[in-house]
Amino acid sequence: MTPPGRPHPPIYPPKPSPGDRVAVVSPAAGLPELFPLPYELGLRRLRTDFLLEPVEYPTTRRMGASPQQRADDLHAAFTDPQIKAIIASIGGDDQITVLPFLDRELIRAHPKPFFGFSDNTNLHAFLWQTGVVSFHGASVMCELGRPGAMAAPTADSLRAALFTPGPYELRPAERFRDIDGSWDDPAALAVEPPTEPGEGWSWHLPEGAERVVEGRTWGGCLEVLAELLMADREIADPAAYDGHVLFLETTEQLPSPAEVFRILRAMGERGLLARFAALIMGRAKRWSLDRPNGPEERARYAREQREAVLAALLAYAPATMAVFDVDLGHTDPQYVIPYGGTVRVDGDERRITVTY
Template sequence: MTAPFAYRDAMLFAAKPKPGDKVAIVSASGGLPEIFPAPYELGLERLRGFGLEPVEYPTTRKLRSTPQERAADLHAAWSDPSIRAVIASIGGDDQLTVLKHLDPAVLRADPKPFFGYSDNTNLLNFLYTQGIPAFHGGSVMVEFGRSGSMHPDSERSLRAALFSSGDFELAPGAGWTDRNLDWGSPEFGTPEPELFPATDWTWYGESPVTGKLWGGCLEILDWQLAANRWMLPVEQYSGILFLETSEEMPAAETVYRILRNFGERGLLERFQAVLWGRPKAWALGNELPRPDSDTYVENQYAAARRALSEYNPDALLVTGLDIGHTDPQFVLPYGGHAQLDPANRRITVTY
């Protein structure tokens, strides 16, 4: 039975796992390990290389599971005292339907670090409303299961987020790509992705900002706002908003309209700064050639600037971060703190 939903203010910071600990692998969005075992098995192998013992659940490799079944797996993972972290296998498109089956009391009884992004923004936000910090990033099939080897920046960030609790300085990725390798290809696992040269962030504003991080995948937050069931009252938001877009590659006008909705709700003005992830501008089935992909990225950044100029012109904006659907990917502490230093072009997060 689901307990009455209640918003929480006090954050319950969970202890980090240690090498040798068990970690739950869940498919609370889509059970893609059933049809794409290669990146999933590679991701499990890499987790074991981190010294962690992955534990699977009935829906982890089940493509068509019900929201109730997936909620039961989450309850089981949080209820098992031997499980010291929970990691998403991958994203999907219907995790929103799982939330109403979750019992907040079960999740709060033994807070554990949760890692995920994309459709897992639903669960990240749900945990945030319950005062449970989590981590935006780090899926088994993508970052851990990357063909060839893990990107060193992703690995460095994931190790720090999993095992440490101190400050971590973000940096522009040392070479990046948004080109997918086909998970169904017999060659998957061997070739290294080809990387583009590193690019710097772009800063708009000069005032330093320190605050709590909230945000995630823009399209999923749009669904959250539409459902209007798992959101805090607007006045309870403040700090630093971080946003990024998915492989569905929403048009710049769509991005602007979503942000406009944020603004009309009074949400966009609540934040002192906005971090914007490097947009994914290429996907299987939508392979934009360069310079078309470069134009897509610049148009999205322009949409963000336009919305902020209308609803929060004093906010600091930083674009081009390797967060979310990026390779490499830096993990952000969801509900944790960040320091933005425009004068020295530095961003520090606390894991």
């Protein structure tokens, strides 16, 4: 048994092939019960675009399922030999309560690729400690259920992550979307959403920074990591992250720049932030149904979040290379990031390459 705080060595699970069965689970929230339209659209695309057969579980379409019931679905999916990958329907807000019910050794004995993001950061961090490389991104309702069609970079990244081992280069999106439509309107789901031009990535290369870094990834949704830090769940001894690449993103809850700074400050005080060799920061989600920001407000929010992150790096990791506005997490298009897998960040060539 690996002592607490010391993760197992990483393994990449075997990949599925077209025609295989894949589990669709809701370990964070059973939102398919409330919003069936994008969910059913995502299932259809799994079948027609990726030639995979989705298999649902008792809590996949059920809101209010207990943590034990959701853990039971995960155990069933990991141990079923006919299931070759596991995909989250969507995120949620209480997946941290599921973690105590998970059997680490059972899951490590039956490793499978797991896809999801947002609140699924909890499960990614659990799998990282368990030694199973997972995949941050590509939920059924959001990416597969995107209005109009899947964004081409998202579909290409997901296809590579599902089926093709080896390196995959990320590229700045030419266009991106910030504003979401209604999940209750069939007409809205049939129309391609409006997008705006991308402005490329922004690189932070301080004096003395290592400009070419290759290491394992760790991170995910910043607000979820804050919960894990407070609960002291799935956080390793700081030395375990030496040479790793930290990747972070924020949600449609639009945490304030001050909150972003405080979370990173806490990571710095814990001795975590300086352990990472590089930081990849996802494009900030700048609009939500609760806060429908206009163009100037969206630009200001992104700028102030970047300034907050840079302030934390200056205080706790002044020689750490960082790249901002990468299309990961709550973005559209969205790249799948291997969680616990290998990434190469090349500040000289301004390139990022992940290994699926």
